[in-house]
Amino acid sequence: MGQESPPEPTDEEVAWSPERCLSVTIRGPWGHFRRVEGNVVKQTYRIIPRTTVAGLLAAVLGIERDGYYDLFGPNGSRIAIQPVSQIRTLNMPMNTLSTADSDLTSVNSRGKLTVKFPNPTHLRQQHNYEVLVDPAYRIDIALRDEGKYHELRETLAAGKSHYVPSLGLSEHLAELEYHGEFEIQDGPTEEIISVDSAVPNAVENVVPEPDSRCQVEESPGFMEADSGGRTTTAFTSYVYNPDAEALRVKNVETNTVDGRTVVFV
Secondary structure (H helix, E strand, C coil): CCCCCCCCCCHHHCCCCCCEEEEEEEECCEEECECCCCCCEECECCCCCHHHHHHHHHHHHCCCCCCCCCCCCCCCEEEEEEECCCCEEEEEEEEECCCCHHHEEEECCCCCCCEEEECCCCCCEEEEEEEEECCEEEEEEEECCHHHHHHHHHHHHCCCCCCCCECECCCCECEEEEEEEEECEECCCCCEEEECCCEECCHHHECCCCCCCCEEEEEEEEEEEECCEEEEEEEEEEEECCCCCCEEEECCCCEEECCEEECCC
């Protein structure tokens, strides 16, 4: 009696190393990526979080909220983020209306479709928002799902988007500049390497330089849907140069895309 064949490995068990990626620059006059920790001033992340990149690209594809987490999950995607302009912020006071259930007004409450919106007669609340000024990031994205990858490539190449893309808040509209599709090549092999992108999860690998600034922040990296909507399942720590210049690192696996040295996560 012959031996049974071993079961086919799952997607999670198969190492995935993409050969090509799409590259697009996302920019706008303003941006705000709300930090998860609370503060009197509503602070923003400096580097666009990976989860925000996933949501923005899902909007381009027309995928509904909470419907794209597996597509952009750790086993289905690779993303590199490079700031391409100096990162600047300012505090901007904004008047807002409460969106708590007790402060919402229903329209057509007896019909089949009910719409709720903030009561415009209520007093506004003033909050200070820390906003990014003229933010711009070059994003390199590879998807394991070939169908969605080709769909994203064709949509970006056509200059189209199913939903209006934004840089965090919906009023901060974003402009997308598609650069094309590029081969993902192995990066330099020297001991110390200059990296153009933000470097994920490698704080201890940075080689400090006297004339180069370096900052670190931790932001949501991956999400999954749950009964309450969505939950962050992992965070990513990014090391970056706020002047949009390269960082010197050691013992970091890098790739070359369109002549640039980047690190995917």
